Amino acid sequence: MTTEYQQSFESLINSFEGKLTDADQELIHIILGEPSEAVYLSSAELASKAAVHASTVVRLARKLGFDGFPEMRQKLRQDVEFKKNSSDKIRQRIDLIEKGSNLSDLIESEIAAIAAISNTVSQNQIDEVVNKIYKAKSIFIVGRGSAAPLMTHFERRLRRSGIQCRVALNLQRRDLAEQLIGIQKGDAIVVFGFQSINSLPSGYSSLIESAKSIGAHSIAIGDSTILTARPKPDIVLSVSRPKEGVMQLRSGPMLICEALAMTLLHKKSKKAVRGVESLEHLRANFLETDNNK
Template identity: 55%
Template sequence: MKHFKSLVESYDGKLTVADRALISIVLSEPSEAIYLSSGELAAKANVHASTVVRLARKLGFEGYPDMRSSVRRDVDQNPSFSNISQQRRTSIEQGSNLANLIEAEMAAIAAVASSVSQIQIDDGAKFLANANSIYLVGRGGAAPLMAHLDRRLRRASFRVETLLNLQRRDMAERLISLKANDVVIVFGFQAPVSLPAGFEALMDHARVTGAKTISIGDTSILTARPRADLTLSISRPDQSAMQMRSGAMLVCEALAMTLANKDPERAVKGLESLERLRSDMQSSEAE
C-alpha cells in the first residue's frame, strides 16, 4: 500500500489552497494528525470538514479513516516522527538552548535518509551534468542554500544564475534566455506561499523550452504544482517550527559531490582554473 506522502507526490489532479493547507498540517505533524477526527483536522486548517473527505478521495482513499490509517503507517515506520508531541512539549518546557538545538538538528539530518534516496541525488546530478546554465530560484530563508550551491557549482566551472527574492517582472527578464538542457532549481519551505513569485508560469516556461526542473524543500514542496521533473522533499520531525535548513543543506552538498564524482575531470579542471586565476590576480596586485 502506498504511503500518504507518496500519494501526494504522485497526484496529478488539482490541489486547492485548502487541500495544500491540510496536507501541510498532516505532513508536518503526522504523529498528531493520526489522532484527529476529520472535523478537528479541518478546524486546524480553517477549512470545512467536507474538504478533508474530498481530499482523501482525491488521493485515492475510500475516506478519511483510510487516509488516516495510511498516515499512521508512515509514523509507525519512521521512528523520527513517533515522539514529535513529546519533543515539542519538552522544548517548550526547557526553552531554547544549545543542547535542544543540537538534538533537533541531529534528528533533522537523520530524517534525510528516509526522505531522499541516492537514486534521486543521482538523477539530479545527471540533470546538472548536462546543463548549459543552472538557475537557482528562491526567496527568504532559501538564501544560504542558494549561496552554498552557487559556490559549489561555480567552482566546478558551471554557469550559474542566482535569482533570489525577485518579483515577477525581474524574474521574467532573467529567465527569458532559458533553453533546453538548462536546469532550474527552485527552493520552497513551510508553505506553498513561500515559493518564488510566478512559480507556476516559471515551471510552465521551463517545460515549453525543454529545461529540466528540480524542486528542493520540506514536505510542503510536494503540493507545489506544476510538479518539477525531480522533487527532493526533506522531512524533519519539527517541520512546523523549522528555523534551520540542515537537511536541505546536506542534500545540496550531496548533489554537488555526486556531480563532481560523475565528472571528476571537469571538477579538477575547474579547481585548477580557479587557483590559477587567483594566483594571477594576487600577482597583478603585488606588482
Template identity: 20%
Template structure:
C-alpha cells in the first residue's frame, strides 16, 4: 500500500509509463481533475474516460491498492484539506434530488461513526480521561466549525469538573486568555479540515510552554495530531460543502460520559442543585410533562 504521506498524484505520474492505454486515460483524468475523481464511483469514472469499470479497478491495483475504494479514500485524504468551499459545492451538484441528498449524507455519517469505532484505541481513550483528571486547569481550543464541538465539550466538562476554560474569539485575544497557563494544566485542541491556522498556533504555544496537549481531530496525519501527547480521531469525511461532525461529536459524548462516571456523586449533587434552579426560574417548559 502506498504511504498516505506521499503525494498520490506524483506517484501516479511516476508510474504513468507502466500503465496500459486505458489506465493512462484514468491516470490523466485524475491528475487533471483529482478533486472530482475522488468522489466518483469506479463505474462513473470509467464512463467518464471511456473505459470499463474493471479497468478502473485494475488501475487501482497497479498503484498498490487492494481495490478502487482504497484508492478513492487515499485521494480524499489528500485533497480534503485543499478543497475550497466552492469546490465542495460543485461536488454536491451530482445529487439528483433532496431524497438522494438525505440518503447519501446519513449513510456517510454512519460510515464515519463506524470507522471511528473501529480505529480508536481504548487505551488511548482511557489515557485521555486520566489526563483530564490530573490537570489543574483545562483549556479547550476549537475554532471555525470546531467551535460548536469545543463549546459542547466545555459546557459539560465544566459542570463535572469546574476547572474548564473555553478559549475562543472575544474581547481578549486567544493568547491573552492562556496567559497563566502552566505545565500542570491541559490543552484540548479540536480541529477538523480545513484546519484552522490559529488553532495550530495556539497548540504550538502550549507545546513551547511544556503543557500536555490532547487533540481531537480526523487523522493522525493532521497538523494538530503531530503537536499532541494524546490524539483521539473521529472521522469527518464529507460528501459536500458541510463538514461532517457527527462522529467527532459522538466521540466527545463518549469522553464526557467516561469523565462523568468517575464523578458520579459530584454529578448527582450538581444536577440536584441545577434541577432546583431550573424549576425555580422556569428554565425549561414543564407544562407538557405528566
C-alpha cells in the first residue's frame, strides 16, 4: 500500500486528490455509512449493495493505494476495531467518574506515568534534541487535535529562549507542504502524536521523508504510538504509560517539553538570556507606548 502509514480510511478519502466516479462515491457512502457491516462483505456483496459492478470495488481499492480489495477490507477492520476500543476506553473513564473515585485514580495514574519516563527517555536523548534545536535556524512544530496545548506551550518556551519557531496545527497535506517552504538543512521538525497513529499529522510520511532529503532533523514526542510510526524520525521521545487508555492526561509529554526547555536554558544560556532580554525589552516598549496614549 502506498498511502499514508495506517491512515484511517475516512482520512484517506478526505485527503485523496484524484477523481472519484459516481460508482466510487456510492461505494464509499456504503462503506462509511455502515463500516461494521462492510468489513464482513465480499467484493461482490459490497458491489451488489452499492448497485455497481464488482470490478468497481477492486478499482477503487487500487485507486486509493491498496493492493486489492482484501487489503482495503483489512484496513476497514482495523478502523472498526480501533473505534470499538476507543468506545470501551471512554466507557471505562465514565465508569470511574460515576464511582466518584476519579480524582485519586487520576493522581495515581499521573504519578506512575511520570515515574515511568526514565524507562523510555534518557538525559542523553534530551541533550541530543537540545543540541539540534540550538543549532537550527528554525523549528517547525507539527501536530493535530489533542496535541494543540502541548504544541503551543512548547513553542512559547522555545520562543522565550530566542528560538525561532513555527506551529502547524491540524493542517492538511497541501497546506503542510506549503509550510515546509523555507525549511533548510540543519533545521528541526518536531512532531507530536498520541493514542493512535491516526493522531499524527496528515502527510506524516511525506513530512519525515522531506526532512531527510533536505537535511533537516526530525523529532517525535508522544506516547507509545510514535514508536510504530514509519518512516521513523531521527529521534523519538516516547513516554509510555503503565496503564494505557485510563484517565490519560499529558503530564509525561509536558514534563519532556519542560526538560527540553530547561536543558536548553542551562546548556545554551547565552542565547537563552538574549531571548529573555529581547522579550523584556519588547514588553517595556509596549508598556511605554500604551502609557503615552
